[in-house]
Amino acid sequence: MPEDPKPTVRRRVLGTNLRRLRESHGLLLDHAAEVLSCNISKVSRIESGRSPIRPLDLKTLLDLYEVTDPGAREGWLSLARESKKQRWWRVLEDRLPQDFVDLIGLEEDISYCRGFQPGVIDALFQTKEYAEAVIGGGSPGPLGPDETTKLDVRLERQKALTREENPIGVWMILGEGALRQQVGGPAVMRAQLRHLIELAKLPSVTLQVLPFSVGAYRGGPFPFKVYRFPEPSDMQVVLLENHVSHTYLEDPSDIGFYGDVFDHLRATACGELESQRLIEGIIKETKA
Template identity: 80%
Template sequence: MPVDPKPTVRRRVLGTNLRRLREEHGLLLEHAAEQLSCYPSKISRIESGQSPVRPLDLKALLDLYGVKDEVTRAGWLSLARESRKQRWWRVLEDRLPQDFLDLIGLEEDTSYCRGFQPGIVDGLFQTKEYAEAVIGGGSAGPLDENGQTKLEVRLERQKALTRSENPITVWMILGEAALRQQCGGVGVLRDQLLYLIELARLPNVTLQVLPYSVGAYRGGPTSFKIYRFPEPSSMEVVLLESHISHTYLENPKDIGFYADIFNYLRAAALGELESQALIADIAKEADK
């Protein structure tokens, strides 16, 4: 079985959940290997996402782990099929860092995302002109080749919101500063704000604003996202973005910590209609 040093996010999720099932039943790698008549190293590669799992092997593992419900088994087999597919972003492996490719995979493969962006409009919600300004970092002139690649990928990522099958559900909280920072100038910001109002009307988008009036708040000005994978996986992943890299947290304690912060922020933020009203007011101010 081939070893992939850069497994897809979905394959890693499949492997992680198979390991969870095995450990819940108190079984060792050797027990799973005996079920498949293979070496434990093969099970280890499957659980780490480095190797795909064949449908026949997956069915045998599900038998061992006591997964008998036909609907649940069908979900596992579907997850395995999807994990073997080559995704559109794989052709960019030599042009973008792996942690950024993982981000694309998260947005393509997850069903739900909630997060907080205190000082900038989230990449999933950015207009082309706003994204150009953010990627360019205030530099004059057109984007260089690397910047242009990032722009094209960002716009492609946004299709997850409006794809015909299973669009990702997003609940995003923006800090008021994100609505006032004039990335690209007044006109670009105004158009971006109006676009936010359009997106907020989508059935799969919830948008709230954390106003300045809240004052100090729990968690501080740190952006984060929590991605949830569809059933049968119960896995969630926290994404922390910095200027040079993306960090992914999969430990349940870390996920619980950021989930608590998100719940605090959504309670402190304006409601959906109030948020849209504030965004519209700031857009009007930009017209003056």
């Protein structure tokens, strides 16, 4: 199969975990290449995500790595299987940065997300009016064509929270500053805060608020998300966002670090009911 100069995050995560399986059994690239009857470079491309892997080759590697449980094998195969359905964002690929296309595809495939947003409501939780204000950056007037595309994509991504089959599970911690920043004005902000309370009622959503009163906290005021794929569930990836791009971390040490930071934040933040009361209090304080 031809090499892909822009491998998807999903393929990179799959390849990374295949490498870990191989190394956990003390096997070299030569061993994998031998059972696949190919050269070492092909296995290397698969493990780096630059080349897709055929189902037959994947089954052969799973045999080599002694993955015998039927459920686990199907999990690996489902991650590698090319979807036959037309993904909704494909028609927009030429208008979106590649790393943003990766993000959309990632959210379609993962089963769970843990995250921290200190200064802005997370994109998955934004109302249309709040998102318009964020994307517009406070500029007056309607959004331009590219900004409108970003808005449409953001609203479409949110459907992962309420889709009938396997809605994405989200545990989000928001900084109090994200609730008090008057994005779009008081009316927009009140509607946004009420929307948060409604989302928190979904069985797949857990929402906590990190109040100003906690002072300093581990990890600092930097947003992040930890995405987890369906079974085999040890497949995770960390997402770091900035103004112009997205960075994906797949090393176990990075995943472990951000997992520890999240655990510290959730233990430090208000509980779910206390967070709801805090949001309701801010709604009352927000004047027209």
